[in-house]
Amino acid sequence: MSGGGKQHFDKVVFKRPDSLVDVKTHFCPGCHHGIAHRIVAEAIDHFGMREKTVGVACVGCSVFLYDYIDVDVVEAPHGRAPAVATGVKRALPDHFVFTYQGDGDLAAIGTSEIIHAANRGENLTVIFVNNTTYGMTGGQMAPTTMLGQKTSTSPYGREFSNDGYPIKMAELLAQLEGVAFSARVATSSPAQIRKAKEAVKTAFDMQIRRMGLSVVEFLSTCPTNWGMKPLDARNRVLGEMIDYFPLGTFKERKQADFV
Amino acid sequence: MRDMDKTNTDVIFAGFGGQGILMVGNLLSIAAMEEGRQVTYFPAYGVEMRGGTANCTVVISDDEIGSPVVGHPRACVVMNAPSLEKYQSMMSPGGTLVVNSSLVEKGDVKRTDLSVLFVDANEIARGVGSLQLASMVALGAYAAKTGVVGIDTLCGCLPKVVSKKYEKFIPLNISALKEGASFA
Amino acid sequence: MKDADAGTVHREFVKGNEAICHGALAAGCRHYFGYPITPQNDIPEYMSTHMAAHGGVFLQAESEVATINMLLGAAAAGKRVMTSSSGPGISLMQEGISYMAGSELPAVIVNISRSGPGLGGIAPSQGDYFQAVKGGGHGGCRIPVLAPHSVQEMYELTMHAFELADRYRTPVMILGDAIIGQMKEPYTPGLCEPPGPIDKPWATTGCAGRPRQHVKSLYLKDDDIERHNWKLHEKLQRIEKAEVRAESYHLEDARIVLVAFGTAARVCKTAIQWARKEGIAAGMIRPVTLFPFPKTLVHETAGKADLLLVVEMNTGQMVEDVMISTSHHDKVRFMGKPCAMPTPDDILAEIRLLAGKTS
Numbered sequence A: 001m002s003g004g005g006k007q008h009f010d011k012v013v014f015k016r017p018d019s020l021v022d023v024k025t026h027f028c029p030g031c032h033h034g035i036a037h038r039i040v041a042e043a044i045d046h047f048g049m050r051e052k053t054v055g056v057a058c059v060g061c062s063v064f065l066y067d068y069i070d071v072d073v074v075e076a077p078h079g080r081a082p083a084v085a086t087g088v089k090r091a092l093p094d095h096f097v098f099t100y101q102g103d104g105d106l107a108a109i110g111t112s113e114i115i116h117a118a119n120r121g122e123n124l125t126v127i128f129v130n131n132t133t134y135g136m137t138g139g140q141m142a143p144t145t146m147l148g149q150k151t152s153t154s155p156y157g158r159e160f161s162n163d164g165y166p167i168k169m170a171e172l173l174a175q176l177e178g179v180a181f182s183a184r185v186a187t188s189s190p191a192q193i194r195k196a197k198e199a200v201k202t203a204f205d206m207q208i209r210r211m212g213l214s215v216v217e218f219l220s221t222c223p224t225n226w227g228m229k230p231l232d233a234r235n236r237v238l239g240e241m242i243d244y245f246p247l248g249t250f251k252e253r254k255q256a257d258f259v
Numbered sequence B: 001m002r003d004m005d006k007t008n009t010d011v012i013f014a015g016f017g018g019q020g021i022l023m024v025g026n027l028l029s030i031a032a033m034e035e036g037r038q039v040t041y042f043p044a045y046g047v048e049m050r051g052g053t054a055n056c057t058v059v060i061s062d063d064e065i066g067s068p069v070v071g072h073p074r075a076c077v078v079m080n081a082p083s084l085e086k087y088q089s090m091m092s093p094g095g096t097l098v099v100n101s102s103l104v105e106k107g108d109v110k111r112t113d114l115s116v117l118f119v120d121a122n123e124i125a126r127g128v129g130s131l132q133l134a135s136m137v138a139l140g141a142y143a144a145k146t147g148v149v150g151i152d153t154l155c156g157c158l159p160k161v162v163s164k165k166y167e168k169f170i171p172l173n174i175s176a177l178k179e180g181a182s183f184a
Numbered sequence C: 001m002k003d004a005d006a007g008t009v010h011r012e013f014v015k016g017n018e019a020i021c022h023g024a025l026a027a028g029c030r031h032y033f034g035y036p037i038t039p040q041n042d043i044p045e046y047m048s049t050h051m052a053a054h055g056g057v058f059l060q061a062e063s064e065v066a067t068i069n070m071l072l073g074a075a076a077a078g079k080r081v082m083t084s085s086s087g088p089g090i091s092l093m094q095e096g097i098s099y100m101a102g103s104e105l106p107a108v109i110v111n112i113s114r115s116g117p118g119l120g121g122i123a124p125s126q127g128d129y130f131q132a133v134k135g136g137g138h139g140g141c142r143i144p145v146l147a148p149h150s151v152q153e154m155y156e157l158t159m160h161a162f163e164l165a166d167r168y169r170t171p172v173m174i175l176g177d178a179i180i181g182q183m184k185e186p187y188t189p190g191l192c193e194p195p196g197p198i199d200k201p202w203a204t205t206g207c208a209g210r211p212r213q214h215v216k217s218l219y220l221k222d223d224d225i226e227r228h229n230w231k232l233h234e235k236l237q238r239i240e241k242a243e244v245r246a247e248s249y250h251l252e253d254a255r256i257v258l259v260a261f262g263t264a265a266r267v268c269k270t271a272i273q274w275a276r277k278e279g280i281a282a283g284m285i286r287p288v289t290l291f292p293f294p295k296t297l298v299h300e301t302a303g304k305a306d307l308l309l310v311v312e313m314n315t316g317q318m319v320e321d322v323m324i325s326t327s328h329h330d331k332v333r334f335m336g337k338p339c340a341m342p343t344p345d346d347i348l349a350e351i352r353l354l355a356g357k358t359s
């Protein structure tokens, strides 16, 4: 393979989404954040909303969202993305606004913000990436950490008697009236990725139709902090993670009930 | 004003994560402590580690040590090419540069005012028994070349940095240190 | 100076963050609450590994807001409690710190500070000086602040912090930075006495055999809140009188006196050693307590020296306390480097300049 300039082909069958910036990411090998980024960018392209989109980045390994997705981005304090997004959306109601948050960000420090944004039925889309750990800070326990999982702050394995149970956010949020769409997807096989794309498109569509808050939880990997090779990490998602965090759609509103 | 006295010195170890960079830095520090010296050790931390690089700085002195971080190191042990690129321009004139020539092109060393030692660390390590020992080989070479601590002290301190699980590899580490030392 | 005792005294080689844990455990702290943030993660990680073996409680909270309130609860229950964090997390704790100061609750809060404002970065910084020293919380809350500059002091000042906290019934802050937290150097455990057990008759432990009592900061009746403020003020005055600590480094004959704390002070020491080799009479005041600030020492020294050079890893904060301490404003100079370590060479160059030397 020559490392030279780009080759020319007659017909384009696959390309980088326009909304995905052509740079190398900082993600570790085998990390699924990159796949989720691509899916989000494809959905933005699909609806042709690149110039009318404002993203809200969280604090975590995905904080560099602004380097990778070619839209305007506001950085929120740790956990506060749904509140920041609320502010943006209320100021620019005709724009498309999404947050992209990790599990420490959304399900620990930011629980209050996500619950209340959801309960208000804010027209926002939330991309929630669950890798059962705090990636950026070096693999500490998250609220989503599995029972028995060893992390740097649960060195003997998570025990429910001290730390409770892994929290199922997609199911929990589905209970709230303000939520229009809640689904859990994974990106560990081509079939799962196809379903994830559909879910994200539906979630975006909900916001466009002003149906309420839409959330897609991605089961993701963190090979670095799990101490696993990329393939083993992928298999962990397919195995114990999906066993505990079932994939599927937990809520899909058909008709807005507050127009 | 800054004495180039061999025993009051500072050194940066740099390479890939997984090459044992932090461990050899720790070993050198503990050996210096055992010899009754003042010593500080400062590792790269946090997101700096992402992307698979590792480095640490060790300062050894007979006086109270000020900064544990140095802008112009008096010695560097570079275990891969990116580390050479990053550190060679920063080094103090006359400093000691130990280069892992298994992974670094000799021609990439551009400075002419340094005392340079090329060590085929990966090859030597493989000969001793494991590629994992390459940094240990380089540490042996550095210590022997500069005389900053005794090779015997380094060997004696190994149990303090090697975890119980890897205790059985201590003899191999000793061989690696000595092979490196004989190279200097 | 060669460490003469090296052969006999037991020295451990640990990170500053870990020395804090050793100090806390030695001081009898058995309740630690925290939330991950770089560059202090070694502290919760160490506590999660070792607290259980000491029969204590380690709990990772869902946020720093929750953390500080868990601390409030356990402190009200009469326990020795500690948490640690860095800039963004310490900001979130300010509400709880103010409540604890108002409720007169002892606790140790460690700030291994990093760059700001906002998310800033993880580089070392002394940008949290104002927040720590002037009372980051609302309502006139101020708490003692200790600034270690070595791994040894990370250990000793943590013990001392627990002692101050209990003696004055106040939260106490340890203000370190990424360098002092992440670096390893030898330290000697057991050089100072851990604080002994202390009676806490005010604690809310259940009113068996006594009238009920409260831990609170709300005072609505008459002029209760004014009285409460005067009481807290009087306590701060006692602390200012009795608890000032500072290191005098080559001060006796110094013409140029540096003022620096924490990591910046370490670098200054090297610069001063070099300056003295060149025949420049340089020295340093190193505040160990940032609040209370060593005002008298600064004032007296300013009277004698030619110049004071304040060195900070920010754009100028402690220099204001130096100005308040002395009327010799014309003698005060400042050198700042936000979010990075100044090098000894930089500081030496400045000292030479001030000494009128251009070697």
Ligand SMILES: Cc1ncc(C[n+]2csc(CCOP(=O)(O)OP(=O)(O)O)c2C)c(N)n1
Pocket (backbone or CB within 6 Å): A059, A060, A061, A062, A078, A101, A102, A103, A104, A105, A106, A129, A131, A133, A134, A135, A136, A137, A142, C035, C036, C037, C038, C064, C088, C089, C092
């Ligand atoms: C108030 C506050 N507390 C703590 C932190 C430190 N911090 C940065 S990222 C992060 C969590 C990252 O984990 P997660 O949200 O699961 O995302 P991931 O990195 O795994 O993608 C934390 C705790 C912070 N920046 N601000």
Ligand code: SF4
Pocket (backbone or CB within 6 Å): A026, A027, A028, A030, A031, A032, A033, A061, A131, A135, A136, A221, A222, A223, A224, A225
């Ligand atoms: S640390 Fe984990 S979550 Fe972060 S980029 Fe690496 S693999 Fe992904």
